[in-house]
Amino acid sequence: MTLPAGLTLDSTDALPLHVVTRADYAEWRGAQPAAVGTWLDAQGFDGSAYSALVVPDSDGRIAAAVIGVGDRLDPAAYGHAPYALPARSWRLVDPLDAAETAALQLGWGLGSYRFTRYKQPLRAPATLAIEGDVDAVLAELAACLRVRDLVNTPTEHMGPDQLEQVCCELAERFGAHIDVVSGDDLLRQNYPAIHAVGRASHRAPRLITLRWGDAAHPHVAICGKGVCFDTGGLDLKPADGMRNMKKDMGGAAHAIALAEWIMARELPLRISLFVPAVENAIGPDAFRPGEVIATRAGLSVEIDNTDAEGRVVLCDALVRAAEDKPELLLDFATLTGAARIALGPDLPAVYANDDAVAGAWLEAGARLRDPLWRMPLWRPYWRYLTSNVADIANGGPSRMAGSITAALYLERFVPAQQKWAHLDVYAWNDSDRPGKPTGGEAQGLRAAYAMLQAYAGA
Known part of the structure; x- marks a missing residue:
């Protein structure tokens, strides 16, 4: 070994x-x-x-x-x-x-x-x-290190192609089924939002889907934001804001690591992993502020800001995941700087439309010292996503409640009866500390696995 x-x-x-x-x-x-x-x-x-x-x-x-x-x-x-x-x-x-x-x-x-x-x-x-039975700890460590390695790898070596390759290797290792829809096939198969965000890059956008497990077991769908680099698009980020944007696929890294951990430990679950993998690049075909784009849900979205792209790629993936009617739908995303302003770099913000799901994730986090903090889906803030020309905007002029409004945007694409939780995660250590070197970091991952382990047992 x-x-x-x-x-x-x-x-x-x-x-x-x-x-x-x-x-x-x-x-x-x-x-x-x-x-x-x-x-x-x-x-x-x-x-x-x-x-x-x-x-x-x-x-x-x-x-x-x-x-x-x-x-x-x-x-x-x-x-x-x-x-x-x-x-x-x-x-x-x-x-x-x-x-x-x-x-x-x-x-x-x-x-x-x-x-x-x-x-x-x-x-x-x-x-x-x-010594002793160390397999469980080693699998836990492997999942955390998988997140770190994926996030730390620069974009030239961890673009959409490489994320796909990681998932293909996992599928082969664990006997899972994998499907990839890329490039203009996204339009033909009705993933227009993913295509819109990634179409300007020389590397084709794609939706990576991995399925594993016994149909008799509870079905859990896991989505991860896979923006392999985020320039901000035409609403260009300043240099200091763009410096570490190789980490903007941190949500995908968490989702992939969680799926790998579940398969490695053979939890009695049926899982579906969805990774919309894109690069938010600048080019002649970049999506523009003011554009109205289509989504898989049939809702039109006005692009207020091209730097709020993560929610745009996730909305198509969430809709697809919910079509299978899983018992539970989770998503991980490095979604907003607002969550970091509110809670700092070490405390991911969790949103859920089900109190039991939120409680289970929080309890596991407290027990395992893998902390999270629940934030509210405060629906009066829908007013910040109002569009005069489309069903919804991906942002708005107000700087208020940025993490909440991003979560509300995602919730709009989740059926009301679908149990769902969203983790707005930083996926990064911004300074060297004992056990936490500067760079990629798994946050809320161990708690998520413990929650699903209990869920599988139930």
């Missing part, structure tokens, strides 16, 4: 690793030999979160190490260890319960991650020897 960086199944020559919190540090310190206690005191170690210390033996060699954590159930609490400790193997010696052990293993794997496609890290991470 090939494991991700930072994890090993071989505990040979692994040194002891202690995990403490500031609250239990004094008790642990009191149980250590006098020489170790003297060393700890001399270093000022007190078990504070994100601290780490190597403990020497009497000959000056490394005898053990201790790391300080805050919340033992939070994987991020352990993310500092792989690069705070020497690059050798370590084995846990303190008793942790199953959930804490899983958090340690996941957090260590996340903390060890570096995006290495173009540049190798300056040093290898310390490795943690893991």
Whole structure:
């Protein structure tokens, strides 16, 4: 078995690793030999979160190490260890319960991650020897790293073609069915909104569909916004706003990773994955402000702003997904900067037309330390999407409630009886933090899987 960086199944020559919190540090310190206690005191170690210390033996060699954590159930609490400790193997010696052990293993794997496609890290991470039934944690880690890798890959190597290739590889690996509608076939098969956004690029827009599972199992449809690069279109983004727009397919990355995770763990679900993959480019055929475009739902949309393109490509995918009448429809999208203004970079905004679905996702997020925040589908704000020439506008002159109005736009394309939830996700770490290197990030993904795992069990 090939494991991700930072994890090993071989505990040979692994040194002891202690995990403490500031609250239990004094008790642990009191149980250590006098020489170790003297060393700890001399270093000022007190078990504070994100601290780490190597403990020497009497000959000056490394005898053990201790790391300080805050919340033992939070994987991020352990993310500092792989690069705070020497690059050798370590084995846990303190008793942790199953959930804490899983958090340690996941957090260590996340903390060890570096995006290495173009540049190798300056040093290898310390490795943690893991044992027992680790398949569940490794699948969880793989899903999170899949999101990071997809988002971190620049657009020249992660355009619509490459997203399609990723999905084709998954279909082959898991025996899933895949279908791709691209270019002008989008018009012939009634996906005009996806076509409109992507038609200016030299890389054809497409709708990628993957289906897997037993028809007897509950059906879950998953949509992900796959805007592989977003210039803003003719409503061009400024340079600083365009700089990281390789990440605008972060919703697709989440959707793909979630589908892969479900298939890898063989959850008793039937899934349909829909990824509208486009590049919002500038060219002679770019869609324009003021245009009225058609949609699969039969609703006309006036383009108020070409930089509000994500909701336009998603609306066709949502309509198609709902046509199969799944028991649950989820979508992930790096949809609005307004959500980041409201909640910051670490807290995705979740919208749902069903309280039980929203509650289950939020509960899973709180339990797994994968936080989300529910925002309201405040329907009086429909007035911000009024058009004088079409059924709906994709934006409006007001800067008020931008994340809410985007969610309301999507809801317009979801049948009233369809259970649906939408995650407005940043998919990005904007600064280096323990376990969270700058770049792509999975957010709300672990909670989504836990929610669906419970849903499958029910």
